Amino acid sequence: MINLLRVDNRLIHGQVVESWLPTLKVRRVLVADDEAAGSALVRAAMGLAVPPTIDVVIEPLEVMDFPRLASDGVSSLLLVREVAGVSRAFARGVGVVPIQLGNIHFATGRRQATPSVFLSPEELEALKMLHAQGCPVEVRAVPSEKPLSLQELVRRLPPG
Amino acid sequence: MVGLIITAHGRLAEALLDTATQIAGPLERVVTCNIAPGTSPEALRERLHHAIQEVGQGEGVLILADLFGGTPCRESLLLSGPQPVEVVAGVNLPMVLKAASLRHEVRALPELAEALVVHGQRHIQAASALLRAAQEKDRP
Numbered sequence: 001m002i003n004l005l006r007v008d009n010r011l012i013h014g015q016v017v018e019s020w021l022p023t024l025k026v027r028r029v030l031v032a033d034d035e036a037a038g039s040a041l042v043r044a045a046m047g048l049a050v051p052p053t054i055d056v057v058i059e060p061l062e063v064m065d066f067p068r069l070a071s072d073g074v075s076s077l078l079l080v081r082e083v084a085g086v087s088r089a090f091a092r093g094v095g096v097v098p099i100q101l102g103n104i105h106f107a108t109g110r111r112q113a114t115p116s117v118f119l120s121p122e123e124l125e126a127l128k129m130l131h132a133q134g135c136p137v138e139v140r141a142v143p144s145e146k147p148l149s150l151q152e153l154v155r156r157l158p159p160g
Numbered sequence: 161m162v163g164l165i166i167t168a169h170g171r172l173a174e175a176l177l178d179t180a181t182q183i184a185g186p187l188e189r190v191v192t193c194n195i196a197p198g199t200s201p202e203a204l205r206e207r208l209h210h211a212i213q214e215v216g217q218g219e220g221v222l223i224l225a226d227l228f229g230g231t232p233c234r235e236s237l238l239l240s241g242p243q244p245v246e247v248v249a250g251v252n253l254p255m256v257l258k259a260a261s262l263r264h265e266v267r268a269l270p271e272l273a274e275a276l277v278v279h280g281q282r283h284i285q286a287a288s289a290l291l292r293a294a295q296e297k298d299r300p
Contacts (some may be wrong), residue, residue: 045237
């Protein structure tokens with residue numbers, strides 16, 4: 001079961017390990033990312049960062065078996081690097097899951113929504129579509145922060 | 161001489177270096193690389209590469225990172241290049257002070273790293289408990 005799908009450019013890092021894992025109390029962390037999956041060194045480093053009682057699975061976006069992982073009863077945090085990864089996971093059968101924007105850094109075409117989240121108009125559209133399909137969307141870097149809703153996000157990023 | 165890099169979130173790296181300088185005087189071949197909420201891992205990677213070029217002299221570079229599993233630590237572990245690099249996580253002030261001096265004596269990076277881990281850990285003490293024990297012993 002996928003408790004949360006978090007978009008985080010840094011994937012498994014301090015905030016995730018120290019704040020989110022204790023809050024979510026999941027048994028498994030899934031990382032759907034080609035770059036991370038493609039490097040034995042990155043896989044090892046990320047695996048080491050997570051407490052040994054929590055499983056870590058790092059696979060490419062097009063390989064991860066989302067329908068199986070979403071229904072095998074193991075509570076999980078799913079991490080992707082970008083909003084595009086969320087759309088891919090959805091297209092590949094991850095189902096309706098809560099989506100959280102944690103850390104999305106600046107890139108050309110993106111505008112700042114919060115200190116940690118920048119979005120392009122296309123990314124915002126993709127999130128709106130996912131929301132329309134039933135996925136709650138929030139912006140939140142750490143648990144103690146007040147979450148920002150999609151509505152508020154849209155208000156902060158007017159078109160044009 | 162082994163170069164030193166302190167890499168951490170926010171202003172921790174700068175604060176550690178400033179404080180170490182206040183205590184031990186100016187330190188040679190040390191730079192800091194920080195990561196802020198808006199910093200991408202790629203940007204940090206570039207800063208680390210520049211830092212290595214700045215403080216590395218061919219004898220290698222020791223990187224002291226704040227949090228094991230954090231982005232500064234992970235990016236440091238993934239660095240590759242002509243100079244040997246060794247990473248220690250969980251940097252504290254005693255470790256920084258020791259690193260500055262010990263690297264003149266211990267030049268082998270893995271050995272230096274191990275010694276600093278021991279030193280850093282040893283300096284985490286339940287001070288009140290120690291004091292109580294010492295006072296107990298002193299009692300006639």
